[in-house]
Amino acid sequence: GVSSSYANSNADDLQIGSNSSSTETGITLGSTTGSGIRFADSGSTNAGIIEYAHSSNYMRFYTNATEQIRIDSSGRLLVNHSSSIDTAGIQSQIQVTGDNAAKASIGIRRDQNVASGPLLVFGKTRSGGLGGNVAVQENDVLGAILFNGGDGTDVTTSGARIKAVV
Numbered sequence: 001g002v003s004s005s006y007a008n009s010n011a012d013d014l015q016i017g018s019n020s021s022s023t024e025t026g027i028t029l030g031s032t033t034g035s036g037i038r039f040a041d042s043g044s045t046n047a048g049i050i051e052y053a054h055s056s057n058y059m060r061f062y063t064n065a066t067e068q069i070r071i072d073s074s075g076r077l078l079v080n081h082s083s084s085i086d087t088a089g090i091q092s093q094i095q096v097t098g099d100n101a102a103k104a105s106i107g108i109r110r111d112q113n114v115a116s117g118p119l120l121v122f123g124k125t126r127s128g129g130l131g132g133n134v135a136v137q138e139n140d141v142l143g144a145i146l147f148n149g150g151d152g153t154d155v156t157t158s159g160a161r162i163k164a165v166v
Contacts, residue, residue, distance in 0.1 A: 033055060044065050058070055067082060081097040086156075088155065122142060138166055145161065147161070
């Protein structure tokens, strides 16, 4: 149940629940367990959901009553699964997992009447901070694409690599 609700006289803030310390305007959903916004239709009370789980610090998004996307407590974007998966010895910030080609793929498409196609851009600097522009050096790897397969234990073994080196 809802413990309280509040709307200020300027109609720019709605608070539902027990968190009264918000200084932001908008919608504040206060709870010690989880908060969410649900979108219902005649067929489902959970057709769409945006939910935050306070105990584990993750946010998840549902469509058609099924979790589709989760942002975990480390800020990783997980598509079609709910926990980070190690691939090539890395728990990547963006993970797309699926049991068929449509779910386990990323499409990049350019629809423009020009000769140029879509781009996948890798960038590398030797800067110690985000957004820096320190020059790369000889033998620095500018980017790589790994093709890994499961060996019964993990998916860290590469069958092939494409690598760009200075």
